Amino acid sequence: MATNYAKYAQLINASTNYARRMKRLSNRIFSEVAIPTNDKSLKVVKMFSARPLHSDPVVLHYYPRHPETHALALRLRELGLFRDEHQDFKDEMRRLRELRGKVKVWRRKLQDNNKE
Incomplete structure (x- = not known):
């Protein structure tokens, strides 16, 4: 007997409309890109998901005391x-x-x- 997670994984890989919507919802919940986009848009997503500059130790300790x-x-x-x-x-x-x-x-x- 298959577990619920295995059933969910099979359902996500299916090409139905429900599967696509569930995949988008899952991506939103886990802070991933909901709809597949091009590399230029992914660059913006990576930039906003990166650590803020004011808390980055490399930037914070760049200048002398x-x-x-x-x-x-x-x-x-x-x-x-x-x-x-x-x-x-x-x-x-x-x-x-x-x-x-x-x-x-x-x-x-x-x-x-x-x-x-």
């Missing part, structure tokens, strides 16, 4: 071993503003601790 690199560049600049022209420009603009008396004073808003 920016905070450590930035801190290293700042330290080398302090020692005179690295020239950061943009930071030099900002420092010069700040120095010229101080000479003109246009220094911005940032005041923090003090929180009133005496609130009821």
Whole structure:
């Protein structure tokens, strides 16, 4: 006596309208392409079924560690071993503003601790 799975497999391989519809339903349930398509469309299906780029470790760790690199560049600049022209420009603009008396004073808003 054949099992139910064997009967189902024989039914799926049959060329009846019911068999085709059941095959499409099975493909949808198991996240496969429901209707046979060309290679160009399968490329899109594979692209959407692939792992998202923001969770792929190859993409995630592609660039160097920016905070450590930035801190290293700042330290080398302090020692005179690295020239950061943009930071030099900002420092010069700040120095010229101080000479003109246009220094911005940032005041923090003090929180009133005496609130009821």
